[in-house]
Structure formats: structure tokens, C-alpha cells
Amino acid sequence: MKHDTDAEELLESFSPKPPITGLKERVLRGAAEKAFARRVLTPAWRWALAGSSVLVLLISLADGWTSTAGLNRLNALLEVPEPGSISLEKAVEKEMAAYREALPDLDKSLLERLQMTLLEEKRVAEIHREPSRLEEAFYEN
């Protein structure tokens, strides 16, 4: 083990030489150059990314707009009531409100009968309404 200590002591008789002039600057400059050269987002890529993001946004907006327009056209062809259009019951209720306002002294049972009659009329009218253009086209062909 004495010899082991000798080898260690011999090594310990050496010490680091003073720093090499300019080494730090060269190393840090080289590292900075590598970092610059290997950037993921070079200016060209940055522009390309921004451009494609705008394009994707425009395509999404256009798609939304065209699909809404297409859906409206399809609904119009099929005569599906548009969202917000009132149902038969609501239409009758609206008419009844007008009656109540115009004839406040009307009997309650009479009002109920009137409401039933109006509802019935509207249902009959709905059943006997004109066939839609799509149905017409179907029967014509």
C-alpha cells in the first residue's frame, strides 16, 4: 500500500496549468455559434409557421361559414323549422294572449275552448299544407 500512496503522491505533485489565454472566449463563442446554427425556429421557419397558422385559421373560419350556409340551405329544402321558429302551441299561445288582452271579460272555459279550437285548426292546416319542393320532385320523378 506504501507504493499506492507513492503513485498518488506522485500524481499530487502535479497541478493544473494556468488557464489558456482566450480559451474561455473561444469555447463560449463556439457554443453560441452552435446554438445559433441549431435553432429550431430559424427566421424562415418562424415566418412559415406564422403563415401556416394564419392559413389554418382562415380555412377553419371558411369551413365553419360554408357548412352553416350549407346546413341552412338543406333545412330550407327540407323545410325544417329553423332554430328559433315557434311551435304550434306557442303560436296559439301568442294568439290567445292577444284575445285575452282584447277581451279581458271573456269566460275562462270559453277561452280554453277557443284555445283548443285554434290548436286544432293549426294542426289540420299543418297536415294539409303544400308538399315541399323535395317531395314534389320525388313524386314528379
Added chain:
Amino acid sequence: MKPLDISKLYDQFGEAMYRYLAVKLGSPDDAEDVLQEVFYRLGRYSFRLRFIRDLRAFVFRVARNEANRYLRRTIRNEQAARSATGLTESFRQTYAALEEGPDWAIAEALAQIPAAQREIIILKVLEGMTLREIAAVNGESVNTVASRYRYGIEKLRALLEDSR
């Protein structure tokens, strides 16, 4: 939170890493190239470096990994020749003797022992790292590092005796 200042990091460990790389690679020029790569990587890690407990072990580990990558990539076939001739010269270029008439046989002996043992001896004796730190650098257990150190010193002794 600010990233760690790479320039300050160099002041702390740069020169020691350069010496370590010069002896490991057997070429001060290659050591400089690899050190640039190391600081490029440390620059990328600069935010994470603040949370690392043993910064010295970490930066040396980065240096070691980068040196191994460099060896695999460029001098795979020349490594044996380089370690025998270049290492002694690299040692002379990076370390100075405290006494007059130094025994450079130790540098030649260092070049002849296995790289894994040499690396541990350099880090422990010349760079003053603890065995625990070296274990963190090498990604090995402290026991493995300690036994490699012991075997390396024994081989050095035997080589020195043969040269006398």
C-alpha cells in the same frame, strides 16, 4: 427565474473540464471542440441547472457523455493509438509539476492503464472530486468507482516500478 449564467459556469468548471477532456481524449484540440459542445448543451439546460444539487458532478457528467459521443463518432479506430501517444502529451500540456525535475513516467503510466480507471484517478487526485461525485459523473455505484480507483492506482504503481 433567470437561467444560470454560462460564463460564470465556465469560470467555475470550464478549465477543470478542459483538462479532464484533454486527458480523456488525448488531444487538447479535441478537448476544446468537445468543450464547446458541452457548453452549448449546458446553455440549453441553463434553466434546469438551477435545480441541480451537485452542479460539478452534473457538468462533468455532461462533459463525459459528450466526450464518449465524440470518441464513438470520430476516433473509434484511432482511440488506442491516440491514448498511448496523445494522452501523455495532453497531460504535459494541461498539468504542471509542482517540483523541479518532474517524473513524467507517471503520465506514461497513466496512458497505459484502462480508460475507466484513468478517468477516476484524474478526477479524484488531480481535480479533487470525491468518490461519490465521480460515481454521479460516471453513473456507477460508489463501490465500483472505489474499486476501479484502487485497481488503477495498483496498476500505476506496478508500471512505475517497471519503468524504474
